[in-house]
Every structure is written in structure tokens, then in C-alpha cells.
Amino acid sequence: MTDTPNFSNAKQVKCPQCGRLTLYSPQNPSRPFCSDRCKLIDLGEWASEGYKVPVEQQTYNEKDLEQLYEALNKGESGE
Template structure:
């Protein structure tokens, strides 16, 4: 349990500026609405992607156990 009175600080994922992680920061983990919208735009433009390894279903048929 964290008993210190100082709020936790994190780096904004977009601009790397240090920001406070608390319920008072409605944009967390971002420092501002601007940084939050930049990140959302990156997802919308498909700049961020989750890698997928495609397999041919005939190469590795499922087990019949």
C-alpha cells in the first residue's frame, strides 16, 4: 500500500511530459485533451497495429481429441 502523500507521476504517452495520475486528471494517462486526441488519431489512421501471425488452416489442422 502506498502511504506517501505525493501523487503518482507518469510520462504522457504522446509528449512524454510528466503528469499526475489521479482521478482529478480526466485525460490520464495523457497530460491534456490534445495529447489524448493525437493518440486516438494514430489508432484511427492505423499507425498503431497489433501484430497478427496468419496461419494456413491446412498446415496445422486442429486436433480431434
């Protein structure tokens, strides 16, 4: 690629997702990605990375819930 007719004054960066040369300017709302698609793919990968972090799920048994309801009811009537 040697012809850069209109982008001579605009900065070009490689799309972090696909590696294509893309315009880094306000004209490109997806910058530094070449397209919305690449942006979404990257964000999706980033998000799925986050979801890999194990989240300890708290499980409540019925007794816990009863106590919770009691506490809530007390709080309401206590006012």
C-alpha cells in the same frame, strides 16, 4: 524538476504522447495523457492505423441490386 509540492502522494506518469510528466489521478481526466489534446492525438493516430487496413469494398452492379430489391419485396409480401 525537483519540486513536486502538491503531487507528492499522487502518481505521476509520462504522457505517452509528448513525454511530459503528468498526474495520474482522477483529477486528470486525460490520464495517462497530460492533456485532452495529447489524448486525442494518440487516439487519432490509433484510429488512422486502423483505417490503413485495406477494406475490400463490395461493389454492386445493377443486376445485383435488382435481385436484392426482388428478395426484399418477396420478403415483405411473403408475410
